[in-house]
Amino acid sequence: MDCDFSSDELAFRDEVRAFLAENLTEEMRKCAAATPSVFVEPDIGQVWNAILNKRGWLAYQWPVAYGGPGWTPTQRYIFEKECALAGAPTLTVLSLKLLAPVIYNFGTQEQKDFYLPRILSGEDYWCQGFSEPGSGSDLASLQCRAERVGDKYIINGSKIWTTHAHHANRMFCLVRTSTEGKPQAGISFVLLEMDQPGVSVSPILTLAGDHEVNQVFFDNVEIPVSARVGEEGDGWKIAKFLLENERGGSCLAPRLLADLSTIEQAAAHEPDGKGGKLADDVDWKRRLASVRLSAQSLEIIELRILADVAKGRLPGPQTSLIKMLASSIRQDVDLLAVDLYGHAGLQLDTTRPLYGPDAPVSPLHSSGAQLASPRYLNSRAWTVFGGTNEVQANIIAKTVLGL
Numbered sequence: 001m002d003c004d005f006s007s008d009e010l011a012f013r014d015e016v017r018a019f020l021a022e023n024l025t026e027e028m029r030k031c032a033a034a035t036p037s038v039f040v041e042p043d044i045g046q047v048w049n050a051i052l053n054k055r056g057w058l059a060y061q062w063p064v065a066y067g068g069p070g071w072t073p074t075q076r077y078i079f080e081k082e083c084a085l086a087g088a089p090t091l092t093v094l095s096l097k098l099l100a101p102v103i104y105n106f107g108t109q110e111q112k113d114f115y116l117p118r119i120l121s122g123e124d125y126w127c128q129g130f131s132e133p134g135s136g137s138d139l140a141s142l143q144c145r146a147e148r149v150g151d152k153y154i155i156n157g158s159k160i161w162t163t164h165a166h167h168a169n170r171m172f173c174l175v176r177t178s179t180e181g182k183p184q185a186g187i188s189f190v191l192l193e194m195d196q197p198g199v200s201v202s203p204i205l206t207l208a209g210d211h212e213v214n215q216v217f218f219d220n221v222e223i224p225v226s227a228r229v230g231e232e233g234d235g236w237k238i239a240k241f242l243l244e245n246e247r248g249g250s251c252l253a254p255r256l257l258a259d260l261s262t263i264e265q266a267a268a269h270e271p272d273g274k275g276g277k278l279a280d281d282v283d284w285k286r287r288l289a290s291v292r293l294s295a296q297s298l299e300i301i302e303l304r305i306l307a308d309v310a311k312g313r314l315p316g317p318q319t320s321l322i323k324m325l326a327s328s329i330r331q332d333v334d335l336l337a338v339d340l341y342g343h344a345g346l347q348l349d350t351t352r353p354l355y356g357p358d359a360p361v362s363p364l365h366s367s368g369a370q371l372a373s374p375r376y377l378n379s380r381a382w383t384v385f386g387g388t389n390e391v392q393a394n395i396i397a398k399t400v401l402g403l
Contacts (some may be wrong), residue, residue, distance in 0.1 A: 001350050005074070020086040023051050032089040034355035036374035037212050038382075040089045041353060042167050046088045048120045051097075053120050066104045066116055073306040081254035090255075093121045094163065095126040098242050099172050102189070106238055116193070122337045127194070129159040129173035131214060131238070136384075137159070137391050139174070140183040140236065144218065146175035146190060148225065148232075153190065155198075155221040161385070165201045165214040169194050174190070174235050187235035191227045198222075208377035228260060243387065245317050251306075253299035259333050260292050266368055267340055278340065291332045298325050318400055322364060324392040327382035334376040337368070345372035373395040 005013065031044045040048075052058040060076055062068035071079070091097070096119065103115050118124040135142040144157030165171070178186035194201070198221035200359050204213045230238055251305055267279040267288075279285050302322060340344045349360040354371060383389045397403040 005078075009078060010076055012075055013082065016079055016082045017086075019055065019057075020088065022080060023055075024048075024086055024088050029087040030088060031355040032087055033354075034353070034359065034371060035089075036208055036371060036378045037210055038090060038355070038378075039093070039163055039212060042092075042125060042160055042164075043123060043356075044089045045092050046125075049092055049122055052091075053122075058091070058120055059096065059100070062100060063104065066112065067120060074311040077251050077303065077306055080251045084255035084258045087258070092125070094128050098128065099126055102172070102229060103243055104233070105241065106189075108226075110226075111229065124170050125164070125168050125251075127162050127165040127168035127216075129162060129170050129171045131161045132213075133160050137388050139239065140187070142174055142176060142187065144173070144175050145284075146177050146188065146223075149178065151225050152222050153225060153228070155192070155218045158215060158217045160215045161204070162201075162216050163213050163385075165194070165216050166188075166203060166211065171216070172229075177232050177235075185233055185237035185240070188232050189229045189235040190223060191229065192221065192223045196221065206378065207380065208374040209349075210374070210378060212378075220291065221392055234331045250382045251299070251302045252297050252322065252330075253302055256295040256326070256329055256333055257292070257299070260288065260295060260336075261276070262368075263333070263336050263340055264288060270340055287336065291329065291336060294325070294329050295334070298322070298329060318396075320387070320395040321400070322391040323386055324389050324396070327389060330379050330382045331376075334372070334379045337372040338376045340364065341369035341372050344369040 008302075026050060028044065032040060035041065035044070049058055052060075056069055057079070060069055060071055060079055064070045093319075100116060100119055102111055107115070115124065119126070129144075130139060130142075132144055134200070144155065144159060146153040146155045153175070159171075159173065162171075167270050171194055173190050173192060174187050175190055176186050177188040177342045180186060192199075194216075198219040200217045200361075201217045202217070203211050204215060205211055206213065264279065267284065268277055269277040272281045272284070274281075300317075300386045305318060305322070349370065351358075351360040353359060354374070360370075387395075
């Protein structure tokens with residue numbers, strides 16, 4: 001696609017590459033590479049966030065009025081692609097790409113003035129309270145209740161699969177403020193502090209051995225009415241807006257393609273069991289090419305959506321297509337890595353993190369083999385979080401295809 005870039009865009013690409021070469025340390029690259037999850041730990045992510053914030057690039061998707069650099073959609077794509085190719089840590093998506101657009105589109109001026117600077121500075125670290133036991137794909141059935149008493153809401157209930165709730169000091173949350181009418185009409189969007197009486201966090205360990213998600217319980221938790229974003233009952237509308245950003249707010253293909261390149265390079269050193277190297281095996285090359293073609297097709301779709309955004313159109317329901325395709329391709333990429341390393345890739349050490357001075361040492365093989373299984377197991381969640389593949393298919397059928 002580089003052949004279609006203008007001279008100014010190529011100059012911007014070179015600027016991003018120079019910045020990454022100067023500021024992205026080898027230690028950051030190693031830590032990011034040794035993270036099985038799509039969500040980097042705060043000890044990596046917040047450091048990289050601070051470096052980008054100092055440069056004025058952290059809020060690269062935000063409007064200029066709220067601290068964004070004023071980049072075009074193409075520049076945002078170039079930045080994300082170069083970060084992926086360089087092996088940079090992923091950004092703190094929950095606050096930067098999900099909550100912030102909600103705040104500056106639906107929040108009061110006081111909420112904008114208070115929360116947006118704290119997101120950029122790293123003073124606030126957010127988690128997302130949407131799913132509940134029994135209310136995941138059917139989010140409209142959520143039961144976590146917020147009862148209004150004067151100028152306060154009293155919250156009771158629980159949230160589950162809450163990513164990084166054990167790190168967060170704040171949560172953006174969907175709560176039921178009414179049981180009248182349609183279920184969607186009784187949902188509101190609120191902000192709350194995690195470090196207060198009545199909030200408790202219980203860890204959930206994943207198949208990969210990661211402590212990434214949690215269940216959060218609310219027992220008569222009090223928040224001011226001023227902590228609500230939008231009007232009472234606007235939660236469903238705001239949630240749909242947020243989920244469109246979650247499913248299509250980033251370019252996912254560049255990182256998938258970068259991971260495929262890493263796998264391809266590693267295959268040149270792995271035996272095929274027949275006296276040669278796996279990289280020369282015809283079946284392996286066919287599998288690798290098939291996954292790469294899928295990732296390249298995804299990239300074209302993402303670029304088409306960026307072109308629409310550049311014309312002032314909203315991402316819309318076609319972002320569900322991005323989410324569904326990217327989730328399946330992510331799993332295909334990680335399966336390739338497991339098959340690449342064979343039995344050596346089954347070394348699953350439950351010690352976390354897999355980076356730093358106290359990281360477990362792989363006794364038999366490379367760090368790539370050690371990470372293959374944790375990544376594969378972690379990516380099983382891709383076809384579930386942010387809306388299952390089945391939910392995405394229904395959205396595409398109804399709103400895109402008109403079925």
